[in-house]
Amino acid sequence: MKVFKDLNEFAAALGSQLGPTDWMEISQDRVNLFADATDDHQWIHVDPARAADGPFGGTIAHGLLTLSLLPHFSHDLYRVEGITLAVNYGYNKVRFITPVKVGARIRARGEVTEIKQLDGAVQATTTITVEIEGSEKPAAVAESIVRYIA
Template sequence: MRTPRRTIVREPRELLGLVGEELGASKARVVTQEEVDQFADVTKDHQWIHVDVERAKKGPFGGTIVHGFLTLALVPRLLEDVLTVENFSMGINYGLDRVRFVKPLPPGTEIQGVAKLTSAERIPAENGLEGVQAKASVVVEFADDATTCCVAEILFRYYP
């Protein structure tokens, strides 16, 4: 397991100087079967490989697996563990670029997020707000051996 590490910046514009840097590693987190079942209810994706524990034992993964989009939904939370921007009035998820689900995630398995800042640029004033748009490559890893589960390039914006 990686030692959790966080990057702290006082203002969004400080991100401009961190491009290319690893921001850190999140705390370990476990996705439970209960969370998988709740996600299935919300998204109406009740495919047996996610929710039917008994049937999934005989399936290709030897048990249930977490929905890829649930894993992806954890990326902003894992990034929050890794990067703290102290002074801003509003932050938004702006989108995603490349996303890959590299290896299935069984419920009950510890994961960590490792993030690298791949770009940062000033956003021209919109409605009187000038901000910073940044992109991080977040690798969701199995905490026990650092094997990649999911990779996502997430774009986010901060406004002062």
């Protein structure tokens, strides 16, 4: 994990490479809980028997489940000290490139791709790539925007 001691150090971090994080296994239980939370019970996510004969050879995680793990991965990639608050401002250019099969392990890498100085704050865009163990193509790539307030 990269630790930035304050907003000034973080503001100078443009282009910094972050990570990778530790691997995380995507279990069927996690996928089922996400399906329950979002009311998205499509069979490719929650019916292993039917999904075994489907296009992916088994159940896969929801793309939005992968996206919802970005705050977790971001906390493992870096931390900014000396702030009072960090606020998720949103995402740009979210792409789900490769399905994450249940049982696969994923991790994230990041790059600080934009820094904007604001009055008493810094707004940072970090491009986060979620990798799948053993896959040449990533699961997802998204630009995460966070405001850090002094």
